[in-house]
Amino acid sequence: MRKSIVLLTLFIFCSSLSMLSCKKKDNASLKLPITINASTKVKSLTPFDSTLVHSFFIKYPALQKYQQETTECYRKRNYQYIWFDTKGLLEVSHLLYNKLNNMEDEGIKAVIPYKEKLDSLFQNATENQKATINDELLLTSFYFFYTHKVLKGIDDKKTAELGWHLPRKKKSYVNYLDSIIANPSLIDKNEKEVLGQYYRLKEVLQKYRKTQKDNSWNPIALDSSTTALKLGDSSQTIAQIRQRLFILEDLSADSKSAIYDDVLAIGILKYQNRNGLLENPIITEKIIASLNVPIEDRIKTITVNMERCRWIDVDVAKAKELIVVNIPSYQLTYFKEGKPVLTSNVVVGKDMNKTVIFSADMRYIVFSPYWNVPKSIIAKEIKPSIAKNPNYLSQHNMEWYNGGIRQKPGPKNSLGLVKFLFPNNNSIYLHDTPSKNLFNEEKRAFSHGCIRVAKPVELANEILKDDKNWTPEKIDAAMHKGKESWYTLKNKIPVYIGYFTAWVDNEGVIHFYDDVYQRDDRLATMLFEE
Numbered sequence: 001m002r003k004s005i006v007l008l009t010l011f012i013f014c015s016s017l018s019m020l021s022c023k024k025k026d027n028a029s030l031k032l033p034i035t036i037n038a039s040t041k042v043k044s045l046t047p048f049d050s051t052l053v054h055s056f057f058i059k060y061p062a063l064q065k066y067q068q069e070t071t072e073c074y075r076k077r078n079y080q081y082i083w084f085d086t087k088g089l090l091e092v093s094h095l096l097y098n099k100l101n102n103m104e105d106e107g108i109k110a111v112i113p114y115k116e117k118l119d120s121l122f123q124n125a126t127e128n129q130k131a132t133i134n135d136e137l138l139l140t141s142f143y144f145f146y147t148h149k150v151l152k153g154i155d156d157k158k159t160a161e162l163g164w165h166l167p168r169k170k171k172s173y174v175n176y177l178d179s180i181i182a183n184p185s186l187i188d189k190n191e192k193e194v195l196g197q198y199y200r201l202k203e204v205l206q207k208y209r210k211t212q213k214d215n216s217w218n219p220i221a222l223d224s225s226t227t228a229l230k231l232g233d234s235s236q237t238i239a240q241i242r243q244r245l246f247i248l249e250d251l252s253a254d255s256k257s258a259i260y261d262d263v264l265a266i267g268i269l270k271y272q273n274r275n276g277l278l279e280n281p282i283i284t285e286k287i288i289a290s291l292n293v294p295i296e297d298r299i300k301t302i303t304v305n306m307e308r309c310r311w312i313d314v315d316v317a318k319a320k321e322l323i324v325v326n327i328p329s330y331q332l333t334y335f336k337e338g339k340p341v342l343t344s345n346v347v348v349g350k351d352m353n354k355t356v357i358f359s360a361d362m363r364y365i366v367f368s369p370y371w372n373v374p375k376s377i378i379a380k381e382i383k384p385s386i387a388k389n390p391n392y393l394s395q396h397n398m399e400w401y402n403g404g405i406r407q408k409p410g411p412k413n414s415l416g417l418v419k420f421l422f423p424n425n426n427s428i429y430l431h432d433t434p435s436k437n438l439f440n441e442e443k444r445a446f447s448h449g450c451i452r453v454a455k456p457v458e459l460a461n462e463i464l465k466d467d468k469n470w471t472p473e474k475i476d477a478a479m480h481k482g483k484e485s486w487y488t489l490k491n492k493i494p495v496y497i498g499y500f501t502a503w504v505d506n507e508g509v510i511h512f513y514d515d516v517y518q519r520d521d522r523l524a525t526m527l528f529e530e
Helices: 002-040 051-059 061-076 091-101 115-123 133-152 156-161 173-182 184-188 196-214 236-247 262-273 285-291 295-311 314-318 375-388 436-440 456-463 472-479 520-529
Strands: 321-326 331-336 339-349 359-367 398-401 404-407 418-421 445-447 451-453 485-498 502-504 510-512
Touching (some): 061 133, 133 173, 133 295, 196 502, 236 285, 295 502, 295 510, 359 472, 456 472
Parallel strands (some): 321 485
Antiparallel strands (some): 339 451
16 A cells, blocks of 8 residues: 555656646747747848939949949849848848958958948947948948959959950859858858969968068178178078078078078078079078068069969869969979879960960870971071071971971970970960970070970870870880871860969968069059059
8 A cells, every 4th residue: 555655656746747847848849939030030121112223323433333233133132132131230241341341361452432331330230220222232232342352353354454364263243142141151261262272372461461560571681791601601691591481481490590500401492492493502692682572572472363363263173184384483283183193394485475374175195296387486587597597497307388387307396206285376385395404494484485394205194194095105106206196185184374473382381483474563553453
């Protein structure tokens, strides 16, 4: 009996706990949706009159270049508000405002029109702030202002004026706004919108600006008692160079020693390597001059190259195979599956015969090629030489052909033993050369526009590596056959010829290159004018 009473008491107690627990769960299930709705549900405002868009841009003419996109944006949304709901400014509005106030972090120095009205809107923001058509359209215009500056860059006509003929990326920033509205945090994650190199440059830009702010970039003066410094020398100049290389992260520590030791020599070689200088441990006036480039100039170089990154289609990096030539670095890189498989020094066009910045698909390899001499070279160089020496053609293994002149295949042919064709209107291609000594020069702008490759044999072998028709032995035989032969590639390979005077490698190390065609200053001027 006693046992039954105990069991009954325990059952009642447990039932009471269960009922209490269920009641709490019921209450929670009732309150939770109310809490969520109160904080997250967006209550749309009544759509506004479409004719007000046109009126707005009459009132704000400095934003008129964004009128077409703004109109398209609201037409697509049936003139619903984007940046406000019934409670006032949405989160995405504040994120946009923050981005506009920090555009300098993106390498942009832009005057924001009507900035005082924008500031007033956010500085005087209150809970349940009433939306106005003027404020709504102002924010949309500023969204396009921001995306054009930071993601798109200067327009196609201006890049063409700079001689940039690589295909520009195509992007609808009207559609991109859909993604931003759906997930506001995407405004901080634009990796899919801009080339990854852009973000590497951006990180380095912050470092250089910090150095500029610290006022630690002091001029270095070469000791007047010498014209060069070598291992073992002692000079206060050595201590200054050591400090500079430490700031630039070419040295991991600054011992402050004024004696030129092995540690400093390693730092010097590293600096030379990433600044397009021939590696030599002797410190010359030329190295001092390079180290003394004002930090403001380095910052400008970084920002103009960030701008160039805005023009590149991010899908380029996804190509199965890709050959990239960077003119200022005088270097070719062959990528497979996004990884570099070959790098080679190159010679590019001299200033009077600039190599064009463009892209095309490589389709053919020509072994033992003829060189069909361009008419301009015939007129300016060969005909005057023939006038002085009637045997000039035979001495250079040349002949008249179809009213022109061509050089026969052979080891002394100006195109060497092989050329790589990517048909284009610029008559530019990659090729071998008998003038191998030029690849040892620091500055390698010597050609008439085409690109001479230091490793043509390696390039041919890498391109044909997976082609069963070829072996290294067959490639070598075709190169030395003395008879021209064409081979059509099974897969076309995109070739991009670009122009970057600053580039950050995979280790986060920045490389600076000579502005061989003097294009940075002009681009910087265009950016300022924008």
